[in-house]
Amino acid sequence: MKIKSNKEVIIKTATKMLSEHGNHGVTLRKVAEQSGVTLSNVQYHFGDRDGLISSVIDSYLEICLSHIRSSVQENNVKNNPDAIKSYMINLLSLDDLQGWCEVIREIWAIACRSEKVQASLDNYYQQCSNELVTLLISLDFQEQKSKELVSLLIPFIEGFSITSNLLPLKKEKVRELIINQLFEG
Structure with missing residues (x-):
């Protein structure tokens, strides 16, 4: 139980450091110090810095997928166009995820220089895409329409998180x- 707890603390600390200090502010040694664990403990759980960053991505993926699944279960959206639109608007409401957007931007920078991090980032986007397509199909969208919506939504969400405060x-x-x-076009 303590091992999982240490991993969670280390991942949360690394995420916070990415958000506050950017890519260059995150070293295994600094993460260990901020987490209150030994450097060898961080290395044991994650191997190297890229392994830690990949775990941050995996952690965020689980949060995103959990959010997608629970939002659908909480709302009666099947065969209810207004509820589906409301759900999608909620999906685009990223105000509470602004810190994560900062972290993802830092991860993009790291991924340019690390195949391991790039593979984790690719997996993140692929899984989110698959989950959203599956979700839309379960809400009675045709498969092609589901793929079209997801292909527009994911890049929009990423860009919107960066520019939304600056739009007219x-x-x-x-x-x-x-x-x-998306729904009428």
Whole structure:
């Protein structure tokens, strides 16, 4: 039980450090110090820095997939177009994930120089895409329409998280516009 707890603490610490200090502010030694564990403990769990960053990505993937699954279960969206639109707008509501967007941008930078991190990032996007396509199919969307929606939504979400505070329209209006365009277009 303690081993899992240490891993979680280390991952949370690394995530926070990525958000606050960026790519160059994260070393295994600094993460160990901030986590209150030994350097050898960090190395035992993650091997190297790329292994730790890959675990941060995997942790975020689980959070995202859990959010997707629980949102559908909490809302009666099947065969309910208004509920589906509302769910999609909620999916685009990233205000609480702004810190994660900063972390993902740092991970993109690391992935440019690390095949291991790039593979984890690719896995993250692939799994999110597959989960969203499966979700939309379960909500009675045709498979092709589901793939089209996901192919537009994921890049939009990534870019929206970066630019949403700078757009001429309020975030809420942009969310509504994109959802209406996706469902009516």
